[in-house]
Amino acid sequence: MAQGKSQEDATLLDVLIDGFEKNEILDGYHWRELPMPNEATAIRKLASLADEARAWKGPPTREDQESPRRIVAWPDLEIRQAGRGIMIRVRAPWFSTWWQGMATWDGDPLGPISDWIAEERQSR
Secondary structure (H helix, E strand, O other), X not given: OOXXXXXXXXXXXXXXXXXXXXXXXXXXXXXXXXXXXXXXXXXXXXXXXXXXXXXXXXXXXXXXXXXXXXXXXXXXEEEEEEOOEEEEEEEOOOOHHHHOOHHHHOOOOOHXXXXXXXXXXXXX
């Protein structure tokens, strides 16, 4: 059985990949909760997640890391911390507006990538 990462070791990418349920949307955001062992660890984790997000997205549009309720945010991403809890909210991209369209999948757009992966698998 695969071992999961601890809360302390989870990266922003880990949370974004493994953390969201597709149908969980509140106020236009998907969210994920990351309970930490204590407040000090949560504060450090917020800083780590924010640094990772800055590397992707540049400077945040909103930031408050001085009050008991901390936030680092961009228009489509928020990382919040209060007490020992962290919440990451990502604005829903609403892929459903185009994902199911016939033109989206016309001509097997991902077939060449599947072929490429199969070729690599066979060459091992």
